[in-house]
Amino acid sequence: MATILYDLCGEDPAVRFSPPCWIVKLALLHKGLDFETAPLGFTEKENYPDADYGRLPILRDGDALVTDSADIVAYLDNTYAERPLVATDAERAAVDFIGGFLGAYVFPPVAKRMFVHVHAAIRPQDRDYFRESREERLGMTLEAAADGVPDDAVAGPMAVLAAPLATRPFFGGAQPNLADYQVAGLFLWMRIAAPAPLFETPTALSAWFDRMLDLYDGYARGAPKAAA
Amino acid sequence: MATILYDLCGEDPAVRFSPPCWIVKLALLHKGLDFETAPLGFTEKENYPDADYGRLPILRDGDALVTDSADIVAYLDNTYAERPLVATDAERAAVDFIGGFLGAYVFPPVAKRMFVHVHAAIRPQDRDYFRESREERLGMTLEAAADGVPDDAVAGPMAVLAAPLATRPFFGGAQPNLADYQVAGLFLWMRIAAPAPLFETPTALSAWFDRMLDLYDGYARGAPKAAA
Numbered sequence: 001m002a003t004i005l006y007d008l009c010g011e012d013p014a015v016r017f018s019p020p021c022w023i024v025k026l027a028l029l030h031k032g033l034d035f036e037t038a039p040l041g042f043t044e045k046e047n048y049p050d051a052d053y054g055r056l057p058i059l060r061d062g063d064a065l066v067t068d069s070a071d072i073v074a075y076l077d078n079t080y081a082e083r084p085l086v087a088t089d090a091e092r093a094a095v096d097f098i099g100g101f102l103g104a105y106v107f108p109p110v111a112k113r114m115f116v117h118v119h120a121a122i123r124p125q126d127r128d129y130f131r132e133s134r135e136e137r138l139g140m141t142l143e144a145a146a147d148g149v150p151d152d153a154v155a156g157p158m159a160v161l162a163a164p165l166a167t168r169p170f171f172g173g174a175q176p177n178l179a180d181y182q183v184a185g186l187f188l189w190m191r192i193a194a195p196a197p198l199f200e201t202p203t204a205l206s207a208w209f210d211r212m213l214d215l216y217d218g219y220a221r222g223a224p225k226a227a228a
Numbered sequence: 229m230a231t232i233l234y235d236l237c238g239e240d241p242a243v244r245f246s247p248p249c250w251i252v253k254l255a256l257l258h259k260g261l262d263f264e265t266a267p268l269g270f271t272e273k274e275n276y277p278d279a280d281y282g283r284l285p286i287l288r289d290g291d292a293l294v295t296d297s298a299d300i301v302a303y304l305d306n307t308y309a310e311r312p313l314v315a316t317d318a319e320r321a322a323v324d325f326i327g328g329f330l331g332a333y334v335f336p337p338v339a340k341r342m343f344v345h346v347h348a349a350i351r352p353q354d355r356d357y358f359r360e361s362r363e364e365r366l367g368m369t370l371e372a373a374a375d376g377v378p379d380d381a382v383a384g385p386m387a388v389l390a391a392p393l394a395t396r397p398f399f400g401g402a403q404p405n406l407a408d409y410q411v412a413g414l415f416l417w418m419r420i421a422a423p424a425p426l427f428e429t430p431t432a433l434s435a436w437f438d439r440m441l442d443l444y445d446g447y448a449r450g451a452p453k454a455a456a
Binding site: 086087088089090091092093094096097098099100101104105156159160161163164167168170171172173174175177179 | 314315316317318319320321322324325326327328329332333384387388389391392395396398399400401402403405407
């Protein structure tokens with residue numbers, strides 16, 4: 001049985017912007033595993049291989065069905081020992097630390113600017129669900145949330161992310177590891193679903209993202225973007 | 229020739245509060261190296277083994293004289309391969325990331341509250357120098373800086389630091405590594421030079437700090453505190 005990643009998609013099924021789905025795709029590429037992706041929209045839960053879970057990514061790997069990006073990457077390292085995504089306990093702790101940092105300092109302002117673009121990029125039948133669920137979470141309209149984010153909202157966090165990249169090509173060192181894929185997920189979200197860059201990015205960080213786009217025969221660079 | 233760490237001290241020469249000096253002491257303990265410490269005050273630069281450098285820590289190790297805590301820990305890992313402080317490139321990147329995070333989000337508010345306590349703890353002849361240099365940096369008196377820090381100033385960053393510790397004892401995983409010593413330096417600064425806790429600390433982080441105090445026969449727990 002093949003390995004299939006069920007991957008959130010836009011109105012164009014080739015447009016795949018979900019950060020946690022990207023973490024898993026880059027992890028599968030890192031492992032050198034053959035996989036297919038299956039596009040699914042936000043609201044077609046009945047077609048999700050685990051409809052009760054109701055979220056993506058979900059990985060089908062032979063007989064195994066694994067949900068949640070963190071559980072999927074742990075499953076991949078446990079099942080396929082070659083080319084570990086994290087090589088030591090301390091690397092795993094660092095991934096958790098960076099994940100917490102992104103969640104606290106980077107994701108909230110980025111999401112506020114992104115949601116209007118995601119809304120425009122997804123299938124028309126998904127838009128009411130998306131708008132209502134996000135506006136309830138934000139306590140305001142998608143448009144008001146986007147307009148309320150200052151241009152320098154992530155300047156400080158971007159500088160913190162850039163610092164370790166001043167002296168090495170990847171968060172993983174000479175080669176990328178799971179920390180790189182975790183940060184790249186957020187940057188790919190912006191690259192694919194927003195029509196133009198949302199925030200200024202420090203040089204060390206944009207050079208790193210260029211390297212990420214080149215990995216695995218330019219897999220991420222070649223990923224279709226939403227129509228502007 | 230012995231290994232000597234030149235260590236910043238307070239009015240009581242047994243009181244050692246400097247965060248970068250603590251990083252090096254914990255690194256030396258981690259390595260299992262025999263070392264002595266030599267206490268030096270802020271302004272007795274003429275007694276520093278490298279007076280031109282004019283800062284501490286400085287490590288004398290046989291014929292080698294190494295300045296700057298980051299360079300000292302790199303020297304230790306390069307010179308003594310056993311018990312690495314960081315085992316992989318990715319762990320080194322994580323240390324740089326956490327260092328940048330501490331510098332951007334934790335050190336500034338902590339320092340604003342700490343400087344009045346450091347001023348009280350240091351040698352009388354060092355106090356004018358300390359006050360003038362810090363007040364120039366702050367653009368206000370030490371007292372105004374301390375009073376201006378809200379109680380929740382580091383609540384967000386503390387939560388980010390605590391997250392990876394919810395599922396493992398140390399930032400290094402099952403055992404501490406350089407990331408732990410880096411964070412512990414800041415907490416030991418507060419423990420030793422402030423008369424009472426300055427900020428609320430999440431449970432996972434205070435439990436971690438307790439473990440840090442216990443390491444190496446309770447070396448840090450036994451370190452004398454400044455008189456209240």
